[in-house]
Amino acid sequence: MSIIKMEDTDLVFKVWHERRLKDIIVPGSNQFNRYEDATVHALDHINLTIREGERVAVVGHNGAGKSTFLKVIAGVYKPSGGKLTVEGRISNMFELSMGFEQEQTGWDNMYLRGLMLGLKPKEIKAKMREIADFSELGEFLNMPVKYYSSGMYVRLAFSTSTAIMPDILLLDEVFAAGDAGFIGKATRRMKELVNVAKILVMVTHNMNTARDICNRCIWLDKGKIRMDGSPDEVTKAYLEYVKK
């Protein structure tokens, strides 16, 4: 049974002011970096339950806390208050060119990422052929990933992250860099994953993606849930708000 449950979940982090010796000796010398030590309320007391079978799109303008929301679920950030329950094997893709060993080949990176997603060496080795086929990267897998294009990173990361049959799949705006053929294929795979009663949470700026793939939509604004409902309803309200 997979579930994501947030009870009054809160996340506040501090942004430290960059201080250099010059700033101390010459007051006012740092014209463009005037902000003081600030706190950012990235998630503001969120209450939410996501159950199996739900495909959730998260929308909102830049800085609304969407990525932070995913990272908290993924266990990258720890909530500073409230309760968070996440059950199930998580697989996630955030910044795509990150989390690769640039000097290593596609194969090596696939293996390493599999381990980091919680697989045992035997399990990931057994899946590598299948991942390679899905990614269609062919000979490129023998090359160090530093020579990859952004689209190739997407293929490698997506193919690996979804091959482990995660209970919970978290995606952050990843389709910007795949070509049309791969987006179609990836969309089908995501639908398959959700069909075996698992959870998908994705951050997107593309309202069509939200409507096509998801059956629930959350609109985040300043770390709070502004609206929660069907994708049609929420994307419509969001677009109307953006136009104003």
Place this chain on the structure above:
Amino acid sequence: MTKQSGYFKGLWENRYILFSFVGRDLRSKYRRSLLGVLWSIITPLALSVIIGSVYAILFHRDVKIWIPMLFAGLNPWTFIRSSAESSTNAFIQAEGYLKQLRVHPQVFPLRKVCVDFINLLYSIMAFYVVYLVLQPQNFGPEMLMIVPGLLIIFVFSWGLAQIAAVANLFVRDYQPFQTLVMQAFFYLTPIIYQPSQLGERFALVYRLNPFYYILDVVKQPLLGGIPSADTYLVAVGITLVVFALGVVLVNAARWKIAFKL
């Protein structure tokens, strides 16, 4: 206490990741190099011959005694220095993992220490070859005491590496500062000279120097001697303190690391 034990549990969970990192780091270190891993043996060997010859000529020392002595101290010192040095960016370099995957951060300083430790093992092999040529009569069962010695120096360096990794994450001035301090300790620790050369007047320089004890538990067995019980006691004590401090620091910073990157 539960927090500190979670530290080791996390390492155990991520053991395959650690092995994979260390194996690949070692392989990529000598990629496109003709001599490859032989450099780990050639470098300390050549350094000892160079420094050894200079001293032999300038201060009329017996090369047969002097080169092994220098080599035995220089190898473990290089290990301590380079693992502390490379660990300063252990977390910074791992940003891509720490910001998006659930991997335990304590893996990353250990990764650096393991790579440097394997280099130490290579350089010790080089040492044995030289020593066998110069002074075969000193080989004996006492040399097995190298095993506890290596264990001590490994844990000590691991502790230092964790401190360096955390400190440099918060204040980037730590890295140049550490380089400077290590350079100072290189001269303060009897490596390119012997403790006896300091005389009674400056004996405190090495007696109060933690690195002296850590180096000694490796250096003496390499040369075929056994360090005193006091040396072991001090070395183990220092190691435990440094290691515990490292673990506590990494744990305290655990949830701040992703924000600091």
